[in-house]
Amino acid sequence: MAHPAQMGFQDAATPVMEELLHFHDHALMIVYLISTMVLYIIVAMVTTELTNKYILDSQEIEIMWTALPAIILVLIAMPSIRVLYLMDEINDPHLTIKAMGHQWYWSYEYTDYENLTFDSYMTPTQDLTPGQFRLLETDHRMVVPTDAPIRVLVSAEDVLHSWAVPSLGVKMDAVPGRLNQTAFIASRAGVFYGQCSEICGANHSFMPIVVEAVPLEHFETWTAMMMEDV
Numbered sequence: 001m002a003h004p005a006q007m008g009f010q011d012a013a014t015p016v017m018e019e020l021l022h023f024h025d026h027a028l029m030i031v032y033l034i035s036t037m038v039l040y041i042i043v044a045m046v047t048t049e050l051t052n053k054y055i056l057d058s059q060e061i062e063i064m065w066t067a068l069p070a071i072i073l074v075l076i077a078m079p080s081i082r083v084l085y086l087m088d089e090i091n092d093p094h095l096t097i098k099a100m101g102h103q104w105y106w107s108y109e110y111t112d113y114e115n116l117t118f119d120s121y122m123t124p125t126q127d128l129t130p131g132q133f134r135l136l137e138t139d140h141r142m143v144v145p146t147d148a149p150i151r152v153l154v155s156a157e158d159v160l161h162s163w164a165v166p167s168l169g170v171k172m173d174a175v176p177g178r179l180n181q182t183a184f185i186a187s188r189a190g191v192f193y194g195q196c197s198e199i200c201g202a203n204h205s206f207m208p209i210v211v212e213a214v215p216l217e218h219f220e221t222w223t224a225m226m227m228e229d230v
């Protein structure tokens with residue numbers, strides 16, 4: 001989850017999120033370099049009473065400030081497209097989960113198992129136990145095994161929602177009548193929080209997403225327990 005006054009992203013829990021963090025740092029480095037250079041030029045120009053004749057008319061500088069931004073844009077676009085394609089890739093998923101957005105909760109369907117379906121409502125503030133996070137905890141978490149490719153099918157029952165978990169590097173719009181898919185591999189065990197990321201009505205802020213990544217044996221225990229319940 002995010003911390004108060006946090007700088008930057010949440011820690012990555014999937015390989016794709018690590019790629020996204022690297023790309024963010026790469027783009028930010030370029031922003032720093034350009035900002036520093038522009039600031040230096042501004043300061044240099046306003047602190048002298050002389051006018052540089054090459055700035056009034058110079059072919060060389062015109063060529064430079066046309067070619068350099070073009071090269072910089074290509075240096076940003078190439079890694080960007082690389083990550084975009086990595087995020088789109090879904091290789092042989094070991095588990096498929098259907099996440100449905102509703103006004104105002106998420107429901108999950110483990111289609112590889114019989115009758116493994118449940119709703120996931122936010123835990124109201126008065127029901128929280130010590131250590132639980134306000135507006136982020138749910139009554140039922142989406143449990144997944146670590147180190148396995150998980151596919152999430154995303155759709156909505158009523159209006160637009162968006163299934164998003166920052167530390168997994170996943171954000172997929174949930175559109176009624178349409179089915180979309182995304183995938184992730186949880187590289188470590190943990191509890192990862194997210195929130196609906198498409199304005200969907202009065203309780204948009206109160207339909208969080210909780211993904212709990214556990215080792216495979218624990219996941220099997222959980223599925224057995226969940227199916228006994230039904």
Ligand SMILES: *[C@@H]1O[C@H](CO)[C@@H](O)[C@H](O)[C@H]1NC(C)=O
Pocket residue numbers: 172173175178179180181
């Ligand atoms: C599925 O998601 C991708 C990526 O966000 C998007 O480009 C595409 O249009 C979506 N497809 C449908 C059918 O909604």
Ligand SMILES: [Cu+2]
Pocket residue numbers: 101102160161162196197198199200204207
């Ligand atoms: Cu929503």
